[in-house]
């Protein structure tokens with residue numbers, strides 16, 4: 001069995017330790033005896049829509065986001081849409097999450113269109129949300145660090161990934177964090193999201209494998225180190241939100 | 242009059258702090274600035290040989306200290322914000338506390354625009370620009386632009402000293418009309434051909450096209466050029482044509498210096514710091530041979546690979562704060578084929594960076610392969626343990642010890658007598674470990690704010 005991960009624009013959209021999410025998916029697959037291959041898909045490449053089981057799309061700096069936004073308006077955006085329609089899963093963080101939505105509306109510039117595969121819209125906010133975040137999701141507790149000035153609002157087709165306990169989440173108003181729509185996830189927790197929230201890593205892996213291998217129950221792993229890190233991070237978030 | 246009063250008040254504050262047994266750092270500056278907000282401008286103008294500022298993400302403390310040794314050897318008396326209080330109040334504190342003829346100011350990147358607006362330095366050295374503590378500074382592109390605008394406002398009499406191998410730093414030269422000196426490493430054996438995962442600037446800072454590298458030294462540092470607009474690594478005024486790395490330091494062949502240059506600190510990144518200091522010396526019109534001679538007896542600063550003896554072992558203290566610094570530090574610990582025993586400490590207070598996600602960008606995979614054993618501690622010890630696990634370090638070679646003293650004792654016990662223990666820690670974690678070392682009688686207390 002094998003797992004194929006497409007890392008979207010790793011040269012332009014990978015800040016705040018986003019690489020940790022790919023490392024978590026890769027290692028957890030290897031520990032289960034699943035072969036894994038990660039390929040970089042970046043601006044100027046011709047995307048192969050049939051290859052990926054899972055797209056990973058991290059956060060970026062404003063300048064990188066311009067190049068990426070433009071590239072996604074071309075044939076590469078079409079390839080990602082086809083791939084998702086064909087059953088590929090996706091994890092998108094911060095800027096990646098915004099670009100998977102309908103559009104990003106800056107304060108005083110024309111809206112930047114997104115792929116529109118997750119039913120969310122983002123506009124520039126006045127206050128930047130920076131700090132530890134704890135939220136309750138259906139599959140478990142979500143803990144990590146958020147750092148964003150985009151405020152994201154969910155449409156009818158997207159469900160909140162989690163309810164914020166500590167922190168700001170999507171927009172600081174409605175208590176939601178992230179979005180889940182089919183096998184796509186958007187989230188503002190960057191960096192070590194998947195290593196500490198191993199339940200989410202496994203959910204994404206199950207979805208990704210489903211495309212070519214059908215629904216499988218994953219072999220359980222010893223997650224003692226992960227659980228301790230998650231519990232400790234929750235305590236930190238309570239003490240230093 | 243106001244300046245005189247400010248200086249007197251600040252000196253009095255300092256005297257009281259010292260008499261009370263406290264280290265004097267920034268507080269006298271706070272007092273002085275409250276009385277005369279233009280204190281830094283006025284006092285720095287009165288320095289006969291002018292001011293040299295050093296900034297950049299990594300290496301500024303070591304480079305400034307090297308430059309300090311160099312100007313002292315030349316018979317000058319530097320006013321230096323040595324204790325790491327590198328904001329304006331730190332500068333004010335340094336200026337009121339000492340009499341000298343040249344200012345040597347270490348500036349953190351975020352405070353560069355504000356300080357340059359107050360001090361027009363004779364020389365500005367920029368070591369490198371990496372991703373750093375993003376929760377404080379946000380984005381490297383925005384930071385680079387802010388520094389560029391501050392440089393554009395400098396008089397043409399300022400000499401810029403820039404790292405030619407860092408495209409973001411070299412691009413700062415576009416904003417300047419005056420003299421510039423570039424430094425870099427020309428040894429073709431240094432560095433590989435693939436860009437590293439933590440690369441911040443794989444795109445051209447002028448036109449945003451992907452850069453081409455014939456050699457990558459560290460992150461986006463290397464031999465680069467833009468195939469689209471032709472922007473390329475500038476010609477080096479101070480270049481190391483040969484770099485020989487050793488466990489306790491390196492030897493460089495530098496253009497324009499006949500004798501080999503000895504850098505008594507391990508690690509390629511310290512070779513870069515030495516080149517930055519030499520180029521800074523040249524910009525201050527100090528003969529290069531004299532500058533190189535002064536470097537040979539350099540002693541490292543707090544946590545910059547300084548060595549501390551403890552119970553028959555040698556502790557090598559390495560301060561880390563971002564992926565590039567971490568990768569450079571582990572390079573220094575492993576590049577000569579060693580298998581370090583580690584005490585690693587991660588915290589998330591303001592001075593460490595509150596967001597610990599950066600550890601996932603750092604090359605723990607290389608470190609884990611070389612590591613004999615790691616004891617992990619700090620306020621975010623559990624995150625660090627998780628990072629080591631995913632980097633492939635077997636759990637039998639990894640231990641978490643929550644208390645500072647306990648972690649230190651355990652790591653020392655696991656290191657055979659006569660061998661080295663590498664202590665890698667973020668800022669406040671290093672201070673806490675140092676306090677634990679001082680309590681155990683191994684090092685003198687060290688004051689920093």
Ligand SMILES: [Zn+2]
Pocket residue numbers: 445446447448449450467468469470471472
């Ligand atoms: Zn270019």
